[in-house]
Amino acid sequence: xxxxxxxxxxxxxxxxxxxxxxxxxxxxxxxxxxxxxxxxxxxxxxxxxxxxxxxxxxxxxxxxxxxxxxxxxxxxxxxxxxxxxxxxxxxxxxxxxxxxxxxxxxxxxxxxxxxxxxxxxxxxxxxxxxxxxxxxxxxxxxxxxxxxxxxxxxxxxxxxxxxxxxxxxxxxxxxxxxxxxxxxxxxxxxxxxxxxxxxx
Amino acid sequence: xxxxxxxxxxxxxxxxxxxxxxxxxxxxxxxxxxxxxxxxxxxxxxxxxxxxxxxxxxxxxxxxxxxxxxxxxxxxxxxxxxxxxxxxxxxxxxxxxxxxxxxxxxxxxxxxxxxxxxxxxxxxxxxxxxxxxxxxxxxxxxxxxxxxxxxxxxxxxxxxxxxxxxxxxxxxxxxxxxxxxxxxxxxxxxxxxxxxxxxx
DNA sequence: ACGCACATGTAAGCCGTTACATGATTAC
DNA sequence: GTAATCATGTAACGGCTTACATGTGCGT
Numbered sequence: 497x498x499x500x501x502x503x504x505x506x507x508x509x510x511x512x513x514x515x516x517x518x519x520x521x522x523x524x525x526x527x528x529x530x531x532x533x534x535x536x537x538x539x540x541x542x543x544x545x546x547x548x549x550x551x552x553x554x555x556x557x558x559x560x561x562x563x564x565x566x567x568x569x570x571x572x573x574x575x576x577x578x579x580x581x582x583x584x585x586x587x588x589x590x591x592x593x594x595x596x597x598x599x600x601x602x603x604x605x606x607x608x609x610x611x612x613x614x615x616x617x618x619x620x621x622x623x624x625x626x627x628x629x630x631x632x633x634x635x636x637x638x639x640x641x642x643x644x645x646x647x648x649x650x651x652x653x654x655x656x657x658x659x660x661x662x663x664x665x666x667x668x669x670x671x672x673x674x675x676x677x678x679x680x681x682x683x684x685x686x687x688x689x690x691x692x693x694x695x696x
Numbered sequence: 697x698x699x700x701x702x703x704x705x706x707x708x709x710x711x712x713x714x715x716x717x718x719x720x721x722x723x724x725x726x727x728x729x730x731x732x733x734x735x736x737x738x739x740x741x742x743x744x745x746x747x748x749x750x751x752x753x754x755x756x757x758x759x760x761x762x763x764x765x766x767x768x769x770x771x772x773x774x775x776x777x778x779x780x781x782x783x784x785x786x787x788x789x790x791x792x793x794x795x796x797x798x799x800x801x802x803x804x805x806x807x808x809x810x811x812x813x814x815x816x817x818x819x820x821x822x823x824x825x826x827x828x829x830x831x832x833x834x835x836x837x838x839x840x841x842x843x844x845x846x847x848x849x850x851x852x853x854x855x856x857x858x859x860x861x862x863x864x865x866x867x868x869x870x871x872x873x874x875x876x877x878x879x880x881x882x883x884x885x886x887x888x889x890x891x892x893x894x895x896x
Numbered sequence: 897a898c899g900c901a902c903a904t905g906t907a908a909g910c911c912g913t914t915a916c917a918t919g920a921t922t923a924c
Numbered sequence: 925g926t927a928a929t930c931a932t933g934t935a936a937c938g939g940c941t942t943a944c945a946t947g948t949g950c951g952t
Binding site: 498528529572580582584585586592594596597602603606607613614618641644649651663666 | 708810
């Protein structure tokens with residue numbers, strides 16, 4: 497039920513329409529929580545039924561009408577209680593790494609192209625985050641608390657993207673060396689030597 | 697359908713039982729793909745129905761009987777085709793960062809304790825990965841290709857955990873400064889100045 | 897007339913989580 | 925006897941993905 501709380505957290509400071517929330521999730525929230533348009537509209541309906549948010553129809557003349565949602569006292573209370581509870585790390589399910597693991601089965605050019613593509617993706621996000629950082633988070637010591645907490649989430653996004661770029665770089669470097677000389681479809685030999693190791 | 701392919705990739709080099717696969721997923725695969733016991737057994741049944749793997753009952757006297765699964769030629773072909781296709785980055789849904797965003801709503805001690813807890817978690821995983829690295833990935837240039845590709849996935853895990861530790865450290869440092877002087881339940885003021893910014 | 901930004905929905909199906917369930921063998 | 929490891933399942937539920945669907949108002 498964390499999507500609900502991510503929405504609540506976004507509604508604390510100002511009333512927002514579903515359409516605007518979708519944009520927020522695509523833009524500034526995406527670095528730590530992704531949600532689709534369909535998910536968001538459904539969750540808004542649930543939250544309203546539950547009384548944690550209240551929607552208000554706003555008639556607009558220059559645009560289609562919209563519905564503005566505000567967090568209710570009950571919603572704020574629920575959010576605070578949820579924030580105070582411990583949470584587990586997110587599960588990781590990264591297709592690219594499954595493909596890297598099986599990379600010896602295909603033409604090395606395939607993996608190299610894919611890692612290169614990922615590098616460009618993360619590099620673009622990183623540059624965007626840096627622009628946001630420069631434009632909106634300069635005088636942090638003078639900024640209000642919510643903004644300082646928000647900066648912490650941006651820092652996570654920056655680190656995450658930079659780290660991916662660095663992994664792509666070291667992987668590309670390796671691919672340009674050893675792997676380029678290998679023949680595709682190389683017969684796999686026993687390589688899982690570390691199978692016996694366990695996580696405490 | 698990537699769990700299926702993660703399983704296929706694990707079965708290429710050797711026949712494995714469901715029980716062993718569960719352990720593999722908890723230990724060496726967890727750094728890029730997490731799956732529960734229930735998921736794995738269900739997926740093994742589906743893969744066998746589809747003809748991508750073949751199971752064989754093995755009678756054991758010193759232990760309960762087990763079922764060994766092998767990848768079939770059709771399964772290997774399917775895996776190769778899947779690996780050759782491009783894949784999107786994984787979706788991130790990190791509860792901790794939603795809580796950090798709303799951190800100004802609660803006692804600063806709550807967030808600090810939670811970030812500290814996360815730091816210890818990632819630090820422990822990092823140390824484990826480093827042990828695996830030293831024990832099993834020393835002579836990489838002489839190692840067979842599959843092992844070298846596998847090392848790339850371990851490197852991703854090492855980087856990921858180290859990056860989290862570093863973010864926790866910089867966040868804790870900040871929390872020990874500014875945030876400790878703030879009163880809990882501070883009234884939120886307009887802080888979402890960067891709402892207008894868009895991701896290309 | 898057409899495309900774009902704005903604005904909000906429905907529905908099917910798959911995947912993952914949670915809870916429950918059973919049983920064999922070894923070691924203490 | 926009882927805990928730990930080995931070994932394999934079933935079932936309900938909820939969340940996420942994918943595809944489809946509708947309509948307004950502005951600018952060119």
